[in-house]
Amino acid sequence: MMPLLHAVIVSFPAQGHINPLMNFAELLAIRGFFITFVTTEWMDQRLLKAASKDAATRDREVQExxxxxxxxxxxxxxxxxxxxxxxxxELFLALQALGPAIESLLTTADKSVPPITCIVSDSFVSCTAEVAKSLGVPRVVFWTCGTANSIVQANANFLLSQGHIPVKEEDLNSKEKFITCLPGKLPPIRPTDIVSFFREKHISEIIYSVYLYESRIQNIADYVLVNTFEELEGGEEAQMGLSVNGCPALAIGPVFLPNFLQGRNSMHSMWEEDKTCFQWLDAQQQGSVLYVSFGSIAIKSERQLHELALGLEACGYPFLWVLRSDIAEGKSVDLPEGFKDRTKDRALIVSWTNQLKVLSHPSLGGFLMHCGWNSTLEAISMGVPLIGWPYFADQFIDCRFVKDIWKFGLDFEGVDVDEFKLVTKEVVESTIRNLMEGCLAKELKENVVRLKKVASKAVMEGGTSYTNLNTFIEDMQKIAKSNV
Structure with missing residues (x-):
């Protein structure tokens, strides 16, 4: 008999990391793994509060x-x-010091659980390297972002040695500074594609040195998994650009999609979700609604939000707008006078909602978003073309690939170089029209629908991601068997 496999999964405490790792955990649990899911107390309490549950209720539901x-x-x-x-x-520095505490937690918790088979670590939780080494188990690095950005990030110290980092302001638009020396057969990487924290203006900030440190530890791995699918990235060779000393590097995503396709809801939110919007969506015409959301972290100036509001008003399309309470540089926004009254017959504004359920609704026609990787994968998987408006980190390279490589989205010119550039209401209106109507809109929609079909095929039985996940499980079984 095979021993019961036990995966310890350690997530970075942010919405965009918790969701893919929880979905991955459920995929393993369905296949018989015992799962220990580790995150911070702050994040755990946020999730429980948003779901209106206590820990005992959550544990009971999981067991059921x-x-x-x-x-x-x-x-x-x-x-x-x-x-x-x-x-x-500061959050990164705090997490980097948690190795001894995590090891103590794992070794003093309930002893009746199976021996640990592996530690699956979010690629941005570096302290797990010392934990895995001390416990003598494989460290599986899980990338919650796309392959291109993962390769850039994992090679940040190499790029530093080659003079590509820090990215100088005057080089952001320079074709002479395109990067072609990275593994994985990537398209040429532009200076604006590199994680925004590596720009010269951030060199004195904590986040610059933190990301360089994380890059070094990201290359301490016995196995690498990426939340993407091979067909999107140009084949299996792309992921091998993340292989450390020849270790396996496999695309197994989108990890939420098998759960979604089989009717399992495994999305986890830090905010209470507004459910009233689905009745409103039901009343809209098919393919007519623009969904607007900038994820859990991105912020904008109040002036920019005013221009966005006026552009949404002028475009004439129905829109569902997620306005977090901290969207306007940490506070709620006062929208232009009379805006809500003028748009009340074709608009709905909510503070948070179930994004996947929104994107899968037949009334959805387009998505104006920040190009976070989870949202990008969800748009692909639901067949929704998008307008990318990146804010920070990997969102710039995601937006660039959406527009130039995968060709199912648009962007606002110049915001990748100047994050303070004001996108006027006229530009907002015209870009939305290009997304929602005409020949270009038809082409974008056809491209994303094609990718949707490929993504669904990848995660179902016989698909590339399905097969790669089985390969990972078989490799963990061999490790567990050898330790018996």
Whole structure:
């Protein structure tokens, strides 16, 4: 008999990391793994509060689904009032020090669980390297972002040695500075594609040195998994650009899609979701609605949000707009006078909602978004063309690939070079019209529908991601068997 496999999954405490790792955890649990899911106490409490549950209720619901699953949380050492994701550098420094505490947590928790087979680490939780080494188990690095950005990030110190980092302001638009020396057969990487924290203006900030440190530890891996699918990235060779000393590097995503296609809801939110919007969507014509959301972290100036509002008003399309309470540089926004009254017959504004359910609704025609990787994969998987408006980190390379490589989206010119550039209401209106009507809109829609079909095929039985996940499980079984 094969021993029961036990994966310890450690997530970075942010919405865009928790969701893919929780979906991955459920895919493993369905295949018989015992799962220990580790995150910070702050994140755990946010998730429970948003779901209106206590820990006991959540644990009972998981057990009722037949999963062998436990949740463990650990203090990040930061005060309750700390901004966490609004002060990323400090959050990273706190997480980097958690190795001994995580090891103690794993070794003192319930001893009746199976021996640990592997530690699946979010690629941005570097402290797991010392934990895996101390416990003598494989470290599986899980990239929650796309392959191109993952390769750039993992090679940040090499790019530093070659003079590509820090990215100088005057080089952002320079074709002479395109990068072609990275593994994985990537298209040429532009200076604006590199993680925004590596720009010269950030060199004195904590986040610059933190990301360089994380890059070094990201290359301490026994196995690499990427939340993407081979066909999107140009084949299996792209992921091999993340292989460390020849270790396997496999695309197994989109990890939420098997759960979605089989009717399982495994999306987890830090905010209470507004459910009233689905009745509103039901009343809209097929393919007519523009969905507007900038994810869980991105912020904009109040002036920019006013221009966006007026552009949405002028375009004439029905729109569903997610306006977080902290969207306007940390506070709520006062929209232009009379805007809500003038658009009330074709607009709905909510503070948060179930994005995947929105994107899968037949009334959806387009998505104006920040180009976070999870949202990009969801748009692909639901067949929704998009307008990318990146804010920071990997969102610039995601937006560039959406527009230039995969060709199912548009962007606003110049925002990748100047994040303070004001996109006027006229530009917002014309870009939305290009997304929603005419020959270009038809082409974008055809391209994303084609990718949707490929993504669905990849995660179903016999597909590339399905097969790669089985390969990972078989390799973990061999490791577990050899340790018996």
């Amino acid at each position: 689904r037949g999963f062998k699953f436990r949740f463990l949380s650990i203090s990040d050492g930061l005060p309750p009032e700390h901004g966490r994701t609004t002060q990323l550098g």
